[in-house]
Amino acid sequence: MSVEVAMTDAVTERVSAPLGMRKNGKQWHEPRKAFRPKAGNQTYEKRQEERKAMAAVKAKEREMKDEKEVTRVLRIQTLKEKRAKKEERERYEKMAETMHRKRVERLKRKEKRNKMLKS
Template sequence: MSAEVAIVVPQGVAAQGMRKNGKQWHEPKTAFRPKAGNSSFEKRQEERKAMAAVKAKEKEMKDEKEAERQRRIQAIKDKRAKKEEKARYEKLAETMHKKRVERLKRKEKRNKMLKS
């Protein structure tokens, strides 16, 4: 019995022999062609437009996120200021008469409105 080995090569792929340097596990190299990746001006312009649209959308999303963050920060600051003012008036009420504290509150509000 003679054992003949038939090498099956897929169609479209050139049969390669053993590599000279012995590194059969490496991909076979192809010729260096620096101008192979160049594209037309119109194609580059379209890519730039697409990239600009993506950048604009990213900027819009970041601005929305920052606005929401600033809104939350401002709400916290307002809440703290209101709490401090309430505590201040309570401290005044401990030492002064209630009606006098109310008069001071109204007077301070008038001054704040005039300053704004």
């Protein structure tokens, strides 16, 4: 019993030992610890692992952005094609109002041949 009391007294004595007056006179502040700038540094392997993980995340983000861009470009392209077809159909309808139907069909075939030659 006396051993336990002696050990607890030693522990409390070590913890609450008075440090005396502080040099700067600010006794109400907590005592500061030594400044150790390299205390939070990680090992090289740990940094390499983090870099690999970040690279994987960036690659996935880039892949997702590329997929999104492809779908956007495809949607725009189909819209442009659809509008061009509609415009051409309307142009032929307008021509059909003033010209004969067979002449309009001949012009269509001729324009298609020209388009094929240009491509």
